[in-house]
Amino acid sequence: MTSNRQNSRNPLHGLWALTNRELKKWYKNPYLLILSIIQPLIWMGLFGRSMNITEIFTKTPITIPQLNPPLTLTQQIQLGRALSNATTQVFLQTFGTSDYFSFMAVGIVSFVTLFTTMFSGMSIVWDRRLGFLNKALSTPVARGAILMSKVFNAVIRSIIQAAIVLGFAFALGLQVGADFTPLNLLGVFAAVFLIGMGLSSIFIAIAIRSTRIETQMAVMNLLNLPLLFTSNALMPTSVMPDWLQLVAKINPITYATDAARQLILYTPMDMQQLVIDFAFLGAFAAIFSTVGILLSWRYLSR
């Protein structure tokens, strides 16, 4: 404020230091790092592969007992193929890709982001309980920087995890769309950045005055799966009942997932929808991080 002040010239000072503090806990602890990478891979590998709905028809020999004379073996195989083709058509129309694994693998990116950002609320409660928050508040660091460091920590972790998930998905046979170029991945990371920013701001806002870890755990348990199931992460919204579609329409995870799928899977890429996705995500991130910062001015100090 005054010209002769030696410290704090930059209003953002300390933001990176605080963010890095959180990130170090992660990358300096290999055990935690591996666990947090394995979890989404397990989901993707097991869930994505076991729920391989596309294979149902091709792997099932079709017999129709009412038919007389019964189908010959050749006819059975032909019928199977026909049904399989029909399914592929149906899949392309509802899922946008003929491969459920690919559909699911991209959805896991949103899933990872959701689960990573949820913990940012917890970490502010820990800092309060252990006294670190008071210590930080007694320094001239911007109150908003304390909050945003948690947000950026969650966002950076999410992006790295998303990259790892996608890397494995490619290795396991993710089928990309015709319009895909490696540059599209930057778009995917941008979507993860925005959704992560909005979601972690919300979870921090919920936790900002809380002193109880247990409350935060309950909040996380209450919100995680519903947020996932009311989005298109695991199933396309078009197969949902009307009321659920409505919920999915306001669930930001739907937009992040759709953006990622447009960029990686869909042929052709729906540019108009992609613009809508990013507009929604941008607004979501802007509104909730602003709300978070405003709350931090008011409520971090008590």
Next chain:
Amino acid sequence: MTETGTGDALVVNELTRIFNKHLVAVDHVSFRVKEGEIFGFLGPNGAGKTTTINMLITVLRPTDGGATVCGYDIAKKPSEVRNCIGVVPQEYTADEDLTGWENILLCADLYGIPRDASVKRAEELLELVELTKFKDKQVATYSGGMRRRLELACGLINRPHLFFLDEPTLGLDVQTRAATWNYIKLLKKEYGMTIFLTTHYLEEADMLCDRVAIIDHGKIVIIGTPEALKEGLGGDIMTVSLKDGNVDISDIIKRVPRVKEVKKQDSTYRVKVEDGEETAPAVLDAIRAEGHKVTRLSLTKPTLDEVYLEYTGKSMREEEESKEAAFRQRVTMRRARGGGR
């Protein structure tokens, strides 16, 4: 570094904090801390010590009244206040997953100190608290004393003018406590700060503080130098035992100058005197001059403990602390003792 010209590092004026509209934690407290002094802030648990400190370090908003720290108003210029104070909270706030070095640089970054300057200061401070050898070790491996020293170093990274120490020796063993105090004295000598500290160890306060204030039920009950407070209790206690229990020499003792009060119990007299060292021989002479034989004599100087109990009462306090505060204290004690998690 500061622009204060009043000779007071801290001026507290009618400072008040009310929680939840009815719980008065700090009740119109006023006092001053002079430049360069060590000021002790004493009081039972739940008396309002930490609430007061939290308001002074701008972490908690006052409900009423205010304070000026280094010449800056805590409510109007919190940023300036934060720049000129150093805080060592009761808890161990250093991040256990990081090394000592990373922790102290994190503190420097919170103050926005440019990296080249902060590296130099950090090296100097770690050298001073003798942690240079351990600076690249994770804090989780530090002992309680090492953690406390690291906290001290972190609190000094911005060269504070006024240094707040909240229970700096909580949970430490006697040797480590003594060592910690030596570090604090050394740091004060090196950097010439004003120190505001709270402690439960009254002999520490007596030994170190230029002045102490005792707070209870949110109000300052007494303030002054430890010597004046002890004097205020009415002087030293002299105990005299006679061989002969059948005579009463109370009057003889009372006639000696500077004797204030005499109580007889069988053949033993409890005598309240001023300037015990000088008065005791005079009392002895007076008794002997009357031909009585003294078998036992002792002189007790009142300690700050007596002052403290005189003003805060002897009844034990029900802990009125929040769950949160209790949790923090448990963690602090555990870390002080074991070092591990």
